[in-house]
Amino acid sequence: MQASSIFNGYIGSHLCYHLGKSGIFDLFNDAEKIDIKTLTDNKNNEQKSSLFKSLIDYSLKFGLFEQDQHEKLSLTTLGKDLKKNVGFFTWAVGGYGDFIKNFTSINPDNGESFYSMVDGGDVALGSRQANRAFMWDTVVAEFDQQDIKNIVDLGSGNAGALINVCKVFDGVNGIGIDISSKAIVEANENILNNDMQQRITVHNQNVLDAIDDPALGEKFDQVDTVMSFMMMHDLFNAQDPVKVLRKLRTTFPNANTFFIADTFLSDEQQLDADTPIFSYGFEYVHHFMNIKLFNKEDYEQYFVEAGFEITKVKYLNVPNTYLYVLK
Incomplete structure (x- = not known):
């Protein structure tokens, strides 16, 4: 180069x-x-x-x-x-552009944080665009093998995934949880534009706060399917990974199936002309935000230790990105 x-x-x-x-x-x-x-x-x-x-x-x-x-x-x-591939550019330029440009000047003593420089709306949009282009057909094929009535999306972004699930599968209702207020504003607009307000609700909360929120407990008891795309690494940095997964099991006691998708740490040691799109960008921003990324083998160990059975592992056509179907 x-x-x-x-x-x-x-x-x-x-x-x-x-x-x-x-x-x-x-x-x-x-x-x-x-x-x-x-x-x-x-x-x-x-x-x-x-x-x-x-x-x-x-x-x-x-x-x-x-x-x-x-x-x-x-x-x-x-x-x-x-x-x-536009989703990756939306994610990098729109979602993390300000952070990439300014992270060396952040002063925590003045109350500045990495997250204040991240546009959650564009992160959610970019993730959804990449999801549609590369992953969604694989995900829907796996959903089609389940009996889904009530699904929760942890890190739901602009609700694009929930809306698509409800469009494809009649009778399914959804709950979305996302920490980004901008993403939730866009989610509510998308829900209204798609006439899904009777079937989908979204909540602007940190996932780890939401799962401890007694006001949501009754809704969570009705959930039979849990999905989380590209955010489990954030939860694993907030608390012990096995503890997080066990907490999800108890929070959704009637959930039969968990769909967990994430991007793992790559094995590449040096950037060159053949390095695939996204890998280094994903690792770059997380490294400088002090967010640890994990290997694929780490996730599998955490799933087993938390009491899950891994029934399927599907590559999602994005480098180092896989879907786990857990029981």
Whole structure:
């Protein structure tokens, strides 16, 4: 790798993030070609038209789009790859961008914290985008083999996973728990927009506080399925991992199945051109936030010690990321 590739990659990462946040990438979900004029001829918002034109211009320079003689855009091979992976850019640039830029200047004596520099909404959105692109078909196939009526999502983010579960499986109700107030605001908007307010409720709490909240005890008693995607490492840093898992078992006494997915510590020792997307970013931010990551074997040991039976282990098409189905 060279300095130029790292620098240009930094600029390109932000460009990819904005193509995702602006909705431009989503326009290619149902069409192979997009008319440039539909993006830039916004009579009611000249600033937005100018912004879209600039994004298109630089996407062409970066080789993400191709333009034909009729001023129609299509995604290049690189553009298609970035669109598929946009969740990782949302996570890194939007979710952890301020932290990555500012963590060396944090002064705990002034009440500053790492978490204040993390955008929980974009972390949740990026995780959900990556989930849909790489993991969700595998997860749904496993859900389909269970008899699910009431499910809780620990670290529910913007409620995207709960909404999808309730859409796919009639009669399922969901509860979401997330520490990010921004993610919960977005979750409530998504629930309303999808007409799921009678089936899904979300709570803005730390998961470890929520499982000790007597006000939620009656709801938790009805839960038959627990899922947690990409946050178990946070709980394992807050308390002893085996203690956390045993607490989950007693908090949800009627839960038959636990779906636990997380990203584990990689075995790679040095970054090179073949290093897969996400791995080093995930490890980088957690290292500087003083959050310990664990090996796959660690999780398996904790599950067994906590009294769970591991019935399935599924690779989720993201480096070092697996789904465990526990009984």
